[in-house]
Amino acid sequence: MSTTIGVITNNRHHVFQRQVITGIEHVMREHGYAVLVDSIAENPSAPQPVSLPVAELAGVMVIANVTSDDYLMSIAASGKPLTLISHRIENSPIPAVIPDNLEGIARMVDYIVDRCQRRRIVFIQGDLSQNDGRQRTHAFRQRLKRHDLALPEAFFLRGDFSPEVAAKSLRQFLETHQDNFDAVAAADYIMGVAALDVLREAGLAVPEQVCAVAFGDGEEAQRAGLTTISVDVVGLGQRAARQLLGQINGLAIQGETIVGTAIIRRMTG
Amino acid sequence: MLFRSRRLRFASYLNPATMKHAKATRQQLKQHNHRLVLRCVYNGDACTRAALAQITGLAKPTVSDIVSSLIDEGLLTEIGPGESTESGGKRPTLLEFVPQARQVIGMAIDAYQIDAVLAYLDGSVVLRHRLDLNGAQGDAIVALLIRAINALIAQLDAPLMCLCVGVPGLVDSAAGIVRDSAPLDWRYMPLARMLTKEFDVPAYCANSTELVTRAYVAYGNASAANSLVTVLVNHGVEIGMAYRGGIYRHSLNAGALLVGDDSLSDVLGTPAIRRRLHSLRTLFRKTILTEDTMTYLDIRDALRHGDMVAQQLFEEVTDRLAEIYAWIIALIRPDHITLAGEIVEMGERVLDRIRQKVMHRLPPEAVKAVEFSLTETAHSRSAGAVAYALQQESGILA
Numbered sequence: 001m002s003t004t005i006g007v008i009t010n011n012r013h014h015v016f017q018r019q020v021i022t023g024i025e026h027v028m029r030e031h032g033y034a035v036l037v038d039s040i041a042e043n044p045s046a047p048q049p050v051s052l053p054v055a056e057l058a059g060v061m062v063i064a065n066v067t068s069d070d071y072l073m074s075i076a077a078s079g080k081p082l083t084l085i086s087h088r089i090e091n092s093p094i095p096a097v098i099p100d101n102l103e104g105i106a107r108m109v110d111y112i113v114d115r116c117q118r119r120r121i122v123f124i125q126g127d128l129s130q131n132d133g134r135q136r137t138h139a140f141r142q143r144l145k146r147h148d149l150a151l152p153e154a155f156f157l158r159g160d161f162s163p164e165v166a167a168k169s170l171r172q173f174l175e176t177h178q179d180n181f182d183a184v185a186a187a188d189y190i191m192g193v194a195a196l197d198v199l200r201e202a203g204l205a206v207p208e209q210v211c212a213v214a215f216g217d218g219e220e221a222q223r224a225g226l227t228t229i230s231v232d233v234v235g236l237g238q239r240a241a242r243q244l245l246g247q248i249n250g251l252a253i254q255g256e257t258i259v260g261t262a263i264i265r266r267m268t269g
Numbered sequence: 270m271l272f273r274s275r276r277l278r279f280a281s282y283l284n285p286a287t288m289k290h291a292k293a294t295r296q297q298l299k300q301h302n303h304r305l306v307l308r309c310v311y312n313g314d315a316c317t318r319a320a321l322a323q324i325t326g327l328a329k330p331t332v333s334d335i336v337s338s339l340i341d342e343g344l345l346t347e348i349g350p351g352e353s354t355e356s357g358g359k360r361p362t363l364l365e366f367v368p369q370a371r372q373v374i375g376m377a378i379d380a381y382q383i384d385a386v387l388a389y390l391d392g393s394v395v396l397r398h399r400l401d402l403n404g405a406q407g408d409a410i411v412a413l414l415i416r417a418i419n420a421l422i423a424q425l426d427a428p429l430m431c432l433c434v435g436v437p438g439l440v441d442s443a444a445g446i447v448r449d450s451a452p453l454d455w456r457y458m459p460l461a462r463m464l465t466k467e468f469d470v471p472a473y474c475a476n477s478t479e480l481v482t483r484a485y486v487a488y489g490n491a492s493a494a495n496s497l498v499t500v501l502v503n504h505g506v507e508i509g510m511a512y513r514g515g516i517y518r519h520s521l522n523a524g525a526l527l528v529g530d531d532s533l534s535d536v537l538g539t540p541a542i543r544r545r546l547h548s549l550r551t552l553f554r555k556t557i558l559t560e561d562t563m564t565y566l567d568i569r570d571a572l573r574h575g576d577m578v579a580q581q582l583f584e585e586v587t588d589r590l591a592e593i594y595a596w597i598i599a600l601i602r603p604d605h606i607t608l609a610g611e612i613v614e615m616g617e618r619v620l621d622r623i624r625q626k627v628m629h630r631l632p633p634e635a636v637k638a639v640e641f642s643l644t645e646t647a648h649s650r651s652a653g654a655v656a657y658a659l660q661q662e663s664g665i666l667a
Contacts, residue, residue, distance in 0.1 A: 091403055095420060100397065145570040146614065239396070239424060246423025253423060254416040255383070255400030 004034045005244060006052040009063040010041035015190060015218055016233055017063055020085055023237020024061060031245055033058065040066060054080060059244045061085060065130050081247035085240045087131050088256055095253045097240040099231040101132060101215075104261035105139035106146075108185055108213050108229045113147050116211045116269050118183035121151060122173060124159040124166045124195060126187035133161065136187040136215060159187060163194035170198045178202070183269070186214040189221040189228050196224050196268065211269030215261075225267035235259060302327060304664025306335045310345060310366045311391075311665045317351055317361035336364065343370040344390075368393065371430035373662075374421050375654030376414070377477050378402075378436055380452035380504055383414060386651045387421045390659060392488060396424055397648065406454040415467060422468070429470050433658035434460060435477040435650045437507060442475040442657075452505065473654075473661050477501065478509035479518065480653025481609045485644055486511050487656035496603040499644065500593060502612040504540055506533045508597070536589045539564065539611060542582055553578045566614035586612070587619055591626035598631055598639055609644035617643065 005028060009017045025035050036057070041047035050067060054060055059081035062072060069089045075082050076094045084096040112118050123140050126133030137156070144151060157173055159166035166186065184199065186192035192214025196206060204210050214221065217230035236259050247253055305325050308314075315321045322332045339345040346367050350360040368391035376385040385398040400417045402410060418432065438450030445461025447453075464472035475483075482499040499509040510518045535541055546560050556578035557571050571579030594606060608619065620641045627636050659665050 091401070142566060145566050146616075148569070148573055148616075150570075150573070242423050243420065246419065251419040251423055252416050253420045254413060255398055255420055257420055257424065258397040258399060260394070260396070 002056055002058040003032055004036055004057055005059045005061065005248075006054065006057045007035060007037045007061045007063065008050055008052065008066055009037065009039055010044075010047075010066045012037050012039040013042070015220070016086075016188075016216075019218070019233040020063055020237035020240070023234040023239075024241045025237075026234070027238045027241035027245070033245075059083070059248050061240055061244055062087065064132070081244055083240050083244040083247070085236065093254045095243055095247070096256045097236060097243055098131065098256050098258055099216075099233075099236060100258045100260050101135040102139045102142075104215055104229045104231065105136050106143045107261060107263055108215060109140060109143035109147065111227075111229075111263060112183045112185060112211065112213055112269065113149070116183065116207070116213075118211055119147075119149055120155075120181040121149075121183040121185050122155050122157060122170070122177075122181050123151075124157045124169065124184065124186040124191050126159060126161045126191075130161070133187060140185065140187075155181065159191045161188050161191065163190050166191035167194040167198050170195050171202075174198070174202050178204075182210055184210060184212045186212070189214040189216040189218055189226060192226050192228070193220050193224045196226060207267070207269045213269045217264055222266070227266045227269040228264050229261050230264045231259060231261050302331065303335055303339065306332065307339060307344060307366070308664045310364055316363050316365070318364070319361055321364075343367055366390075369427055372425055372427045373430050373655050373658050374418060374432035375651040375656075375658060376417065376432070376434045377480065377648075377650030377654060378410065378414065378434065378453060379477070380437075383417045384648060384651050385417050385421055386648060386655060387424060388652075388655045389427075390430070390663070390665065392652065392655055392659070394648075394652070394655075395426065396421065397651075410453050410455070411458075411460075411463065414464075418464070418468060429468070431471040431473065431658045431662040432464065432468065433473040433475065433480075433654040433661075434464070435480040435654045436460070436474055437477050437505065440474055440476040440479075442473065442479075445472070445474055447474060471658075471662055473658055475654070475657050476507070476509065477650045477653075478507035478609075480509075480651075480657060481644060481649045482509035482511045482607075482653070483656050483660075484649045484653035485607055487660075488652060496601065496605070498597050498601065498603045498606045499609055500590070500597075500606065501609045502537050502590075503610040504538045506537050506593075508593075510601075510603075531589075533589060533593070536585060537612070542568070542586065545582060545585065546578065549578045549581055553581070558582075564614065565612050569615045569618075572618075583615065583618075584622075586615075587622040588626060590619070591623045591630075594623050594641075595627045595630045598627065598635060602635065603639060605640040605642065607642045607644045609649060613643040613645055619643075 007021060007024060011017060012021060021037060028035050036052060038050055038052045040050060060075055061083045063085045065087050082094055084094055086098055088096045112121055125137045128134055157169035184195050186195055196212055199206055199210055206212055213227045215229045217228040221228050239257060239259055243257060306321055309321055309324055315324045318332050318336055322329045344367055345364050348363045348365045351363045353360050368389040371390055373388050382402055383400040386394045387396045388394050398417055398420045400413055405413055436447050436450050437452050439448040441448055447455045447458040447460050449456055460474045461472045478499055478501040481501055482497060495513055497511045501507045543560050543563055546558055546563055556576050558567055558578055568579045568582055572583060624641060
């Protein structure tokens with residue numbers, strides 16, 4: 001019986017993926033499994049096909065929507081234990097481990113509105129082709145309604161979970177809306193750090209004029225003093241590894257295991 | 270697992286032919302004493318062996334034995350010496366409850382999904398798990414329930430003490446049987462026994478609305494209320510009651526009751542408001558609400574925009590709720606009524622209008638004596654399941 005599991009990701013060197021893999025490796029090592037990582041899109045313009053010997057592995061984990069749903073369904077149909085991370089396929093039995101985007105974003109909006117007393121919030125969205133990106137935008141809009149708030153569509157910026165895209169979008173926004181907002185919320189902390197740089201370069205005082213809060217947490221956010229809604233991403237990887245181990249050990253598992261969030265208050269809000 | 274294993278050890282040196290009745294009594298007494306001691310430490314009523322003996326009325330050697338046993342099982346720990354008594358003498362050893370010693374699974378099923386939590390013994394939630402039913406009914410739901418429990422078993426950080434499932438409909442909690450749950454197509458389902466057999470831990474089941482009430486008493490701010498009523502409106506309508514924080518009851522499917530020409534389920538609940546929107550759209554052409562995805566939160570948002578359809582829906586929903594509230598107050602005169610479920614997304618304005626309407630039907634003084642609240646927690650049913658399982662199995666969170 002194989003003692004190797006495979007992880008399929010777009011780029012193992014990105015912050016989120018790196019931390020998830022650290023968590024997976026930690027748990028798998030403890031249980032005597034080796035981890036093979038297939039990083040198939042380190043060059044986004046030339047993604048590679050999956051090269052893992054899936055049939056020979058004890059199980060497979062896939063981070064985000066890096067492969068097609070049809071491919072994932074074919075792995076599941078073969079009976080191979082499979083766990084998705086930060087991704088889900090509607091109406092499929094494939095189990096997943098995801099961060100609690102709904103609770104986390106609700107907490108973020110509540111914090112900005114109730115604690116920081118701000119109501120004109122610019123939201124830098126994630127990649128809307130990904131589950132996390134879609135869920136966080138949806139949760140943000142829903143939570144605004146709970147506060148009886150409505151924001152112009154122009155306040156929803158494109159970010160794609162990319163600091164460069166987020167910075168560019170915010171710069172463009174500032175050209176026309178400099179005095180019209182009092183908070184920035186980002187769908188991940190890497191974009192949040194990029195937004196802080198843009199705000200400061202524009203001469204806006206944080207948090208006096210504009211407060212800033214982001215989803216997720218890491219060293220970069222800590223160094224920048226960014227207030228975050230923290231998700232333990234290493235822990236997310238550990239939970240996913242446990243879910244896969246459970247399946248390898250014969251547990252039939254279905255649905256989404258949801259990892260919680262906590263607010264970490266720093267200087268920006 | 271904790272008390273079951275103790276029962277097995279105890280049973281092994283009794284003669285079943287002659288001691289059957291006495292065995293049950295001793296087991297129960299021993300279990301009761303363990304729970305009593307654990308609850309006293311958990312609640313902070315006593316934290317030394319001497320204080321435990323004093324407060325429980327148990328003999329000091331009995332308390333020492335129980336404490337030793339609970340320490341062995343990891344549920345209590347010694348944290349060092351306390352203060353000497355006024356008469357001097359040896360300083361007592363302080364005891365502390367260890368919530369991380371065991372974990373509990375609490376779950377709630379409705380017609381659409383399973384919502385589960387993995388919690389420590391103090392009720393703090395470690396993880397959630399959600400599983401969409403996608404139209405499954407009957408035995409197929411049992412299979413999915415087992416898969417959801419497996420998902421949390423894979424995540425255990427400590428031994429599993431017990432689990433509890435909240436179910437809509439008529440549930441005999443004491444027997445562990447779901448007698449009639451129309452949304453799940455379950456009749457006479459011996460759920461607790463099935464799950465105990467499957468997972469080899471004590472399993473319980475209870476009515477979902479009763480569990481919301483229980484969560485409100487265990488974790489909320491209603492512990493002072495002598496009588497608390499929960500009105501749960503999600504896809505149907507159910508009512509739960511708690512008397513003096515200890516006796517719980519739930520209604521039959523209140524959604525089937527007629528109020529005027531309609532049943533409550535014809536007016537309240539997400540499917541009902543979507544159906545109603547469909548007919549209202551033919552009367553009022555302009556609305557921002559859309560039938561397929563409309564929620565109570567969308568109604569709230571549309572009200573803010575002065576949407577006439579939203580206003581009509583809001584009034585119809587709150588009129589029906591006011592009738593339910595009026596009956597509850599007239600029949601029971603509870604201290605507190607809390608509204609739970611997706612309907613709370615409409616916010617405090619719901620309560621304001623209900624109060625106003627109820628005052629037209631009943632003496633205002635009687636209405637003013639009842640506190641109205643919203644139960645905001647989205648996972649209150651599964652949290653209540655945790656509270657129920659803990660109370661049944663260990664006596665804490667009672």
